[in-house]
Amino acid sequence: MPELPEVETTCRxxxxxxxxxxxxxxxVRQRSLRVPVPSDLESSLIGGRFGExxxxxxxxxxxxxxxxxxxxxGMSGSLRIARVxxxxxxxxxxxxxxxxxxxxxxxxxxRFGFVDWLKGSADADTRLSRLGPEPLSPDxxxxxxxxxxxxxxxxxxxxxxxNVVVVxxxxxxxxxxxxxxxxDPRRAAGRVSLERFERLxxxxxxxxxxxxxxxxxxxxxxxxxxxxPGYFAQRLNVYGRAGEPCRHCGLELRHIVLGQRAxxxxxxxxx
DNA sequence: AGACAGACCTGTGAGC
DNA sequence: TGCTCACAGGTCTGTC
Numbered sequence: 628m629p630e631l632p633e634v635e636t637t638c639r640x641x642x643x644x645x646x647x648x649x650x651x652x653x654x655v656r657q658r659s660l661r662v663p664v665p666s667d668l669e670s671s672l673i674g675g676r677f678g679e680x681x682x683x684x685x686x687x688x689x690x691x692x693x694x695x696x697x698x699x700x701g702m703s704g705s706l707r708i709a710r711v712x713x714x715x716x717x718x719x720x721x722x723x724x725x726x727x728x729x730x731x732x733x734x735x736x737x738r739f740g741f742v743d744w745l746k747g748s749a750d751a752d753t754r755l756s757r758l759g760p761e762p763l764s765p766d767x768x769x770x771x772x773x774x775x776x777x778x779x780x781x782x783x784x785x786x787x788x789x790n791v792v793v794v795x796x797x798x799x800x801x802x803x804x805x806x807x808x809x810x811d812p813r814r815a816a817g818r819v820s821l822e823r824f825e826r827l828x829x830x831x832x833x834x835x836x837x838x839x840x841x842x843x844x845x846x847x848x849x850x851x852x853x854x855x856p857g858y859f860a861q862r863l864n865v866y867g868r869a870g871e872p873c874r875h876c877g878l879e880l881r882h883i884v885l886g887q888r889a890x891x892x893x894x895x896x897x898x
Numbered sequence: 899a900g901a902c903a904g905a906c907c908t909g910t911g912a913g914c
Numbered sequence: 915t916g917c918t919c920a921c922a923g924g925t926c927t928g929t930c
Contacts, residue, residue: 630924661906661925685924702923703908718908737907739924754925781901790925798923887903889922 629700631685631762631795632838637706638682644708644729645677645689652724660720661701662741672696672723683749684758684794694744697754701739707732759793762831767793769825776816776824785886786816787831796831798888799866800838804830806865811897812890813883837862865891 629637653669665671671694678690687706689696700706711728721733721742733742746752760766775792776783786792788801796804805812807830810823819827841862864874869882873893883890 699924701907701925735907736909737923739907779900785901788924886901887923 629685629702629704630797630799630838631682632800632835632841634682634685634687634700634795635839637700638680638687641706641708641731642680645723645725645731646679647676648725648727648729650675650677650723651726652722654722654724655720656715656722657718657720657738660735660738660741661699662743664721664742665744668742683755684761684790685797686755688745688749695749696742697745697752698733698742699740701735701737701741703737704733704735704740707734757791759789759791762793762795762835767828767832769821769828772824772828773819773821776819779816781816782812782885783810783814783816783819783827784812784888784890787827788886788888793831795835798890799863800831800834802866802891803834803864806892806897807834809897812885812892865893867891 650672653672655664655668658664672691675691677696681688681690685699687698687700689698698706709722709730709732711724711730713730713732715722715732716734718736718738719732719734720738723731725731733740745755749755760771772787772792776786779786784801784805787796787804788798802812804827808823808827810819810827865880869880869891871880872878873880873896876893876895878893878895880891880893883892
């Protein structure tokens with residue numbers, strides 16, 4: 628499931644294949660994604676060239692001359708580079724074919740992702756304008772978490788997954804960062820100290836940066852832009868390990884549900 | 899305003 | 915072996 632590191636890996640992986648190359652064909656096999664594929668996608672893309680692909684939160688931005696394509700991979704989506712002649716698999720919904728024969732191919736079994744035009748500028752499109760800072764930027768730190776959390780009774784895990792607080796912290800990395808910082812995910816956000824939020828902010832940066840270095844987590848159907856699988860899944864300490872022993876103290880890891888999300892934590896190491 | 903539930907979708911794996 | 919069914923998850927929307 629693509630979280631921020633996977634989207635970043637995808638962005639870097641596809642960039643050399645798509646930037647500045649003329650689009651010669653667009654094939655849409657499934658228009659019914661979470662947002663319907665725009666009816667003018669094909670006509671607007673053909674003959675154009677993308678500028679440098681960017682990432683904002685878990686969105687990929689592909690600029691054209693006058694408009695920008697906003698792509699979200701949802702839960703099960705992947706963008707990878709194929710070649711003309713590579714047979715599409717089931718759930719390969721969109722192909723963007725470039726001069727020279729590279730194909731930007733969108734695969735998404737659960738169709739939670741979408742491709743859409745950015746509405747105006749990034750500041751005007753409400754999907755981007757309300758987003759908090761990037762977790763790896765200096766704008767994101769423990770002070771911010773502390774300030775925004777005062778008076779909040781929601782669980783700290785739910786709080787750090789709020790895109791207004793900070794973007795790109797999905798369920799896997801929220802779970803891992805809370806373990807690394809030694810914080811009980813159930814604790815009310817408003818009752819976490821500044822010192823502990825500073826540890827948590829550092830943990831979030833550490834796990835995300837490590838995952839990007841590793842090329843993203845390989846879980847089920849993620850494949851990076853160049854078709855190379857990531858390797859971060861092997862290094863997860865708690866996510867997906869409920870019932871197994873904590874790597875620090877050996878206590879059996881517990882599974883609970885917080886904010887409708889599976890949560891795993893150590894009852895001894897996280898307080 | 900904040901908290902929470904529901905909707906979207908389908909492959910996977912547990913349980914019968 | 916074959917079937918059914920709950921579950922997984924990001925984000926938007928609606929309700930209290």
